[in-house]
Amino acid sequence: MNLLLASILIPVLAAILVIAGFNARRTAIFAAALNFLLTLVIVGQFKQDGGYQFLLSVPAVPALGIKFSLGVDGLGVAMLFLSTAVTLAAIAIARPPKANVSWFYASLLFISAGAVGAFVSVDAFFYYMFHELALVPTFLLIGIWGSGDRQTAAWKITVYLAFGSFVLLVGLIGLYLSLPAGSRTWDFRELAQAARIGTLAPAPWVYLTLFFGFGILVSLFPFHTWAPQAYASAPSPAAMLHAGVLKKFGLYGLLRLVTPIFPPAITEPFNNLLLVLLLGNILYVGLVTISQRKLDLMLGYSSVMHMGYIFLGILSWTTIGLAGAALMLVAHGLSIAALFALSGELRERTGTLKFSELGGLARTMPKFGLLFGFAAMASIGLPGFANFAGELMVFFGGFSAGKPVVGLNNFQIATAIAVWGVVISAVYMLRAYRRVFFGPPLERWKDLPEISTHAKICVVGLLILLLIFGFAPQLLVKFVLPAIVQP
Amino acid sequence: MIVPYALEISVVCVGIFLLMVDAFLKTDKTTIAWTGVVVLLAIFGLTFALGPMPKGVIPEGFYVLDPTSLFFKRFLLLATVLTLILSVDYSPVYQKFVPAASPQAGLGEFFTLPVFACAGMMFMVSANDFIMIFVALELVTIAFYVLVASMRKNQGSLEAGVKYLILGALSTGFLVYGITWLYGITGYTSLEGIQSVLPRVPEQYQPSVLFGLGLVLVALGFKVAAVPFQFWVPDVYQGAPTPVTAYLSVASKAAGFVVLLRVLEPFVTTPAFQVKVFGILTILAAVTLVLGNLAAMSQQNLKRLLAYSSIAHAGYLLVAVASLSAPGARVAIGFYLGGYLVMTFLAFLVLLNVAKASGGDDIRDFNGLGKRSPVLALGLLIAMLSLAGLPFTIGFLGKFFIFEAALASGQYVLVVLGAITVACGFYYYLKVVMAMYWQPAAPSATSIQVSPFGHFLIGLLVLAIILFGIFPQPLLGALTHL
Numbered sequence: 001m002n003l004l005l006a007s008i009l010i011p012v013l014a015a016i017l018v019i020a021g022f023n024a025r026r027t028a029i030f031a032a033a034l035n036f037l038l039t040l041v042i043v044g045q046f047k048q049d050g051g052y053q054f055l056l057s058v059p060a061v062p063a064l065g066i067k068f069s070l071g072v073d074g075l076g077v078a079m080l081f082l083s084t085a086v087t088l089a090a091i092a093i094a095r096p097p098k099a100n101v102s103w104f105y106a107s108l109l110f111i112s113a114g115a116v117g118a119f120v121s122v123d124a125f126f127y128y129m130f131h132e133l134a135l136v137p138t139f140l141l142i143g144i145w146g147s148g149d150r151q152t153a154a155w156k157i158t159v160y161l162a163f164g165s166f167v168l169l170v171g172l173i174g175l176y177l178s179l180p181a182g183s184r185t186w187d188f189r190e191l192a193q194a195a196r197i198g199t200l201a202p203a204p205w206v207y208l209t210l211f212f213g214f215g216i217l218v219s220l221f222p223f224h225t226w227a228p229q230a231y232a233s234a235p236s237p238a239a240m241l242h243a244g245v246l247k248k249f250g251l252y253g254l255l256r257l258v259t260p261i262f263p264p265a266i267t268e269p270f271n272n273l274l275l276v277l278l279l280g281n282i283l284y285v286g287l288v289t290i291s292q293r294k295l296d297l298m299l300g301y302s303s304v305m306h307m308g309y310i311f312l313g314i315l316s317w318t319t320i321g322l323a324g325a326a327l328m329l330v331a332h333g334l335s336i337a338a339l340f341a342l343s344g345e346l347r348e349r350t351g352t353l354k355f356s357e358l359g360g361l362a363r364t365m366p367k368f369g370l371l372f373g374f375a376a377m378a379s380i381g382l383p384g385f386a387n388f389a390g391e392l393m394v395f396f397g398g399f400s401a402g403k404p405v406v407g408l409n410n411f412q413i414a415t416a417i418a419v420w421g422v423v424i425s426a427v428y429m430l431r432a433y434r435r436v437f438f439g440p441p442l443e444r445w446k447d448l449p450e451i452s453t454h455a456k457i458c459v460v461g462l463l464i465l466l467l468i469f470g471f472a473p474q475l476l477v478k479f480v481l482p483a484i485v486q487p
Numbered sequence: 488m489i490v491p492y493a494l495e496i497s498v499v500c501v502g503i504f505l506l507m508v509d510a511f512l513k514t515d516k517t518t519i520a521w522t523g524v525v526v527l528l529a530i531f532g533l534t535f536a537l538g539p540m541p542k543g544v545i546p547e548g549f550y551v552l553d554p555t556s557l558f559f560k561r562f563l564l565l566a567t568v569l570t571l572i573l574s575v576d577y578s579p580v581y582q583k584f585v586p587a588a589s590p591q592a593g594l595g596e597f598f599t600l601p602v603f604a605c606a607g608m609m610f611m612v613s614a615n616d617f618i619m620i621f622v623a624l625e626l627v628t629i630a631f632y633v634l635v636a637s638m639r640k641n642q643g644s645l646e647a648g649v650k651y652l653i654l655g656a657l658s659t660g661f662l663v664y665g666i667t668w669l670y671g672i673t674g675y676t677s678l679e680g681i682q683s684v685l686p687r688v689p690e691q692y693q694p695s696v697l698f699g700l701g702l703v704l705v706a707l708g709f710k711v712a713a714v715p716f717q718f719w720v721p722d723v724y725q726g727a728p729t730p731v732t733a734y735l736s737v738a739s740k741a742a743g744f745v746v747l748l749r750v751l752e753p754f755v756t757t758p759a760f761q762v763k764v765f766g767i768l769t770i771l772a773a774v775t776l777v778l779g780n781l782a783a784m785s786q787q788n789l790k791r792l793l794a795y796s797s798i799a800h801a802g803y804l805l806v807a808v809a810s811l812s813a814p815g816a817r818v819a820i821g822f823y824l825g826g827y828l829v830m831t832f833l834a835f836l837v838l839l840n841v842a843k844a845s846g847g848d849d850i851r852d853f854n855g856l857g858k859r860s861p862v863l864a865l866g867l868l869i870a871m872l873s874l875a876g877l878p879f880t881i882g883f884l885g886k887f888f889i890f891e892a893a894l895a896s897g898q899y900v901l902v903v904l905g906a907i908t909v910a911c912g913f914y915y916y917l918k919v920v921m922a923m924y925w926q927p928a929a930p931s932a933t934s935i936q937v938s939p940f941g942h943f944l945i946g947l948l949v950l951a952i953i954l955f956g957i958f959p960q961p962l963l964g965a966l967t968h969l
Contacts, residue, residue: 136877151921
């Protein structure tokens with residue numbers, strides 16, 4: 001059995017078993033752990049510069065060249081690793097809800113299956129389909145088990161993402177039709193090959209449609225408004241899976257389908273527009289983040305803000321910038337998952353995440369405070385965490401991008417502005433940290449229980465991964481590099 | 488050698504036979520429906536023994552048996568079979584609204600008329616001459632007039648019947664008037680004849696040809712529920728007996744689209760008319776897409792919502808019709824209609840069972856269905872997701888093929904509108920999902936029992952939606968010659 005197919009089928013089968021009546025929590029954790037182990041096996045067997053591996057291909061619609069093909073290269077392995085690691089943490093930390101336990105776990109497993117399926121697909125069509133598969137479980141998770149104004153949030157994210165994915169689909173079809181009839185394909189490898197030898201000549205509108213389609217899914221400014229509210233309302237494992245893994249789908253698509261395919265002649269005219277938008281992500285959304293008064297909304301906005309850096313790395317079109325973007329994909333996924341896990345635990349204990357009602361929690365729950373501190377530092381991008389390495393590479397990439405001019409070119413100006421985003425992140429994270437954990441301890445939070453063992457294990461696991469990739473980014477970069485650098 | 492119209496003749500014979508059975512049968516009338524199901528399935532099997540026939544074989548030229556018509560004859564037979572099965576389920580409700588002259592009065596006709604409508608629609612998909620189109624259309628419409636209004640003690644059904652009758656008669660008027668214009672200029676009623684004359688029509692008569700075609704399009708727009716000829720749809724769909732609604736929304740629409748494709752064929756292949764005809768079709772598709780989807784968003788009644796969704800789906804199909812210059816457009820239309828058959832009947836099957844148990848078909852009657860009847864809820868969930876166009880369902884692939892064709896023929900405006908309306912679609916289809924899984928059931932609501940056969944049918948339709956959504960090749964293979 002193909003290992004990649006197995007890693008898609010394990011969560012699906014587990015979801016079916018859960019619905020059929022097996023013990024939901026145990027089955028789900030077992031499946032997630034099994035899938036993580038399977039990923040480790042795949043990582044172990046993976047040959048670093050062997051291109052796509054673990055291939056499987058079944059024709060689905062021969063008339064349109066659509067094949068159900070699986071396979072991973074270095075970037076795919078990295079994303080697979082991120083998906084299964086965050087899935088394991090999210091499912092292990094999830095608290096079974098009062099009602100509909102089986103549907104809750106089945107939905108989480110379906111999101112995981114969608115994410116894994118998207119990242120191991122080599123065929124653009126199935127890559128798209130797998131991502132869409134995760135839309136309905138997200139809708140159900142937020143709508144049924146969410147908090148706050150959950151129904152509005154669920155509607156907003158679903159309609160927004162349905163629209164975004166359709167824009168993306170139009171772009172994908174446009175790309176497909178740009179190939180001469182007879183050699184049309186959805187295969188990533190063949191598309192890149194066709195672009196290299198010049199038979200693929202897409203029109204500029206295809207580039208824009210793809211960029212904005214992916215952009216809506218990744219909350220590119222000004223299409224970001226669905227994200228913070230949805231993440232704030234979602235139950236924490238759903239927020240971990242969506243913000244940590246599923247949202248990376250769009251950025252992964254940009255690295256996969258846009259960078260290797262569109263020549264600079266098409267992309268350059270739009271660079272200034274896109275630079276302005278990504279600065280909107282970093283500066284405008286960053287300032288909005290500072291003004292938040294609730295921890296979960298603040299984390300939601302911060303996750304939107306960090307997308308700006310990754311966009312910058314991708315747009316810079318330089319090896320180091322692209323590698324930095326890929327590193328940040330993983331780093332941000334792990335750190336935001338840890339933060340959402342902790343904020344979910346906090347909400348379970350206090351019932352509120354408003355800064356005005358919290359304070360001094362470090363005294364009652366020192367270990368919780370310590371872990372949150374670590375995760376917050378990682379998110380800011382402190383040296384030692386993978387986020388730092390990623391951001392640094394992105395800034396290097398951004399500064400060396402563009403045409404040399406007298407003085408600074410637009411990329412260098414944008415990068416110089418974007419660096420201030422680090423300061424903004426430090427401001428909102430440290431402010432939030434101070435207001436929640438320091439200050440005079442409030443009487444009503446005197447008896448809060450300390451973080452539970454299994455939650456601790458999950459968060460510590462995510463933080464350890466962040467530290468490993470922070471001290472040795474080369475571990476990831478050497479996987480990713482052959483995949484994103486043009487031979 | 489088989490007579491070309493053997494299929495239609497046998498279906499008509501089945502109808503007459505069932506009427507005879509009805510006259511003499513003293514026991515349970517549902518036997519009529521089951522007999523119909525079995526015989527129609529046998530005819531469905533027979534269609535595979537019958538290959539397409541070249542044009543010369545049928546000298547009259549008003550009837551063609553090409554792969555398109557053969558595919559849609561199978562489609563219509565299946566739709567009729569499903570309608571009869573639904574009718575059996577519906578018969579207790581039907582009985583309540585029919586004056587009880589004798590036990591099970593009216594049921595015989597209720598089960599037999601769909602068979603005659605089926606024969607009419609099978610003629611429609613083969614018709615290659617305006618006279619033939621008109622006669623077949625009338626056979627279908629008259630059967631539907633009776634079916635829609637047949638629940639005589641139900642005000643909604645009567646109102647629906649009157650509306651359908653008046654607007655139907657009006658559209659027939661348009662059709663005949665359009666045919667006379669086209670005949671007057673070209674001298675032919677057969678489409679082949681018109682095709683041969685069209686390139687030679689002098690320029691000063693071209694507006695008259697377009698006027699005639701426009702009148703015919705009005706009549707066909709009425710059939711397929713395209714805006715602005717959709718006014719009858721919501722009321723008729725809501726008032727008619729549920730199986731008839733399903734039948735109307737699937738079979739009548741499909742037959743209408745086949746006729747539309749045939750009628751348009753001469754005009755879109757003649758350079759002098761091409762651009763103008765595509766222009767008209769683009770406008771028609773755009774308004775149908777937008778209005779159908781926007782109006783569906785505010786509906787509170789599931790049957791009405793499905794009525795507007797049927798308009799919306801006519802919009803997507805019209806997008807493909809307006810993209811006929813792309814090679815894949817015909818296949819896309821066939822595939823979309825195939826998917827539409829499965830998911831619509833699944834939705835109506837669940838609707839019918841729930842409405843029978845809770846006495847209403849408002850969306851709030853579906854509250855808590857996930858708990859009350861998990862199988863029905865799962866069926867409706869899959870149907871709604873497929874109608875909305877979620878991947879791994881047949882509905883997604885249908886939309887995908889249509890938009891592929893639209894982009895290939897450069898219909899960018901329609902694609903943009905399509906992207907927006909798909910998002911609207913997610914909103915109103917998920918509203919039903921929300922009611923089933925988010926809302927608590929009303930205290931008086933009980934769990935709903937479904938027969939084993941009902942379970943089997945739901946399972947079969949769900950399986951078809953998902954299997955063809957992943958591996959559409961078997962269905963596409965049947966469509967390649969379109």
